[in-house]
Amino acid sequence: xxxxxxxxxxxxxxxxxxxxxxxxxxxxxxxxxxxxxxxxxxxxxxxxxxxxxxxxxxxxxxxxxxxxxxxxxxxxxxxxxxxxxxxxxxxxxxxxxxxxxxxxxxxxxxxxxxxxxxxxxxxxxxxxxxxxxxxxxxxxxxxxxxxxxxxxxxxxxxxxxxxxxxxxxxxxxxxxxxxxxxxxxxxxxxxxxxxxxxxxxxxxxxxxxxxxxxxxxxxxxxxxxxx
Numbered sequence: 001x002x003x004x005x006x007x008x009x010x011x012x013x014x015x016x017x018x019x020x021x022x023x024x025x026x027x028x029x030x031x032x033x034x035x036x037x038x039x040x041x042x043x044x045x046x047x048x049x050x051x052x053x054x055x056x057x058x059x060x061x062x063x064x065x066x067x068x069x070x071x072x073x074x075x076x077x078x079x080x081x082x083x084x085x086x087x088x089x090x091x092x093x094x095x096x097x098x099x100x101x102x103x104x105x106x107x108x109x110x111x112x113x114x115x116x117x118x119x120x121x122x123x124x125x126x127x128x129x130x131x132x133x134x135x136x137x138x139x140x141x142x143x144x145x146x147x148x149x150x151x152x153x154x155x156x157x158x159x160x161x162x163x164x165x166x167x168x169x170x171x172x173x174x175x176x177x178x179x180x181x182x183x184x185x186x187x188x189x190x191x192x193x194x195x196x197x198x199x200x201x202x203x204x205x206x207x208x209x210x211x212x213x214x215x216x217x218x219x220x221x222x223x224x225x226x227x
Contacts, residue, residue, distance in 0.1 A: 014028055015028055015081075015089055016028055016032035016035075027086075027089055027092045036066055036073055036077075037067040037069070037074065037226070041100075042063060042103055047062070047063060048224070049064050049196055050063070052199040053203065053206075053219070056203050057203050057207060057217065059206065060217065061104070061219070062196075062218065063100070063101075064222065065100065066093075067223065067224060068195050069226060074223050081194070082194060087128060090130065090132065090135075090136075090222075091133045094135065094140075095137045097220060098138050098142050101142060101220070106218065110142070110144050110189075111187040112147050112187055113135050113138055113146045113189075114151050114191050115129060115146075116192065116202065117129065117151050117152055119155065119156040122156060131193055131194055138190075138220070150178060151177075151178055154175055155175050180211075180212045185213045185214050188215075188216040188218065189212075189218070190218050191206060191209065191217055191219050194222050194223065195221060195223045195225060196221040196225065202221075
């Protein structure tokens, strides 16, 4: 009864369309869930996300849950997570993505989930890393260790969304470093981020992680930019 009263006074809305959520709905309404464009990457090991990294860094697996279109539902939802403090979105996507990953034999080889880190200054400004709850949702569902300290961003930089791939790569190749012990040797790291665009940031993170002896890298993102 108390929950119903709270919902009446402070109704929850869908992060995609802003319609009021029904009691049984969580974060995203049923209509938006049906309209969200799914990549179905788990059905094809050599999918378009995996292809992004051909000839750049060796990876074992890559996939994204959703397609990201400008002014689309996925952009609205991820912006709610990234800029409006709705960290519960990451949890929902983590649980959702884990259902796809459970279908893949390679998932059983993942040792540690590693989020793309924010610089300490950016983390203080925003108050949270937008991929944390996504990673924790994956960790809880897949029973895989989550480690947010092994990878560090060394340089505070302004947003690079509008820079081309060449410009971005020149800047971010030295942004990341890794701190590890012998216990991290020969591990398969699942590197996670919010949106896969050019892949330059994830490539730089992957190169840092590959400094660890015997390391293997896989990549999973909430969404992938799609024209």
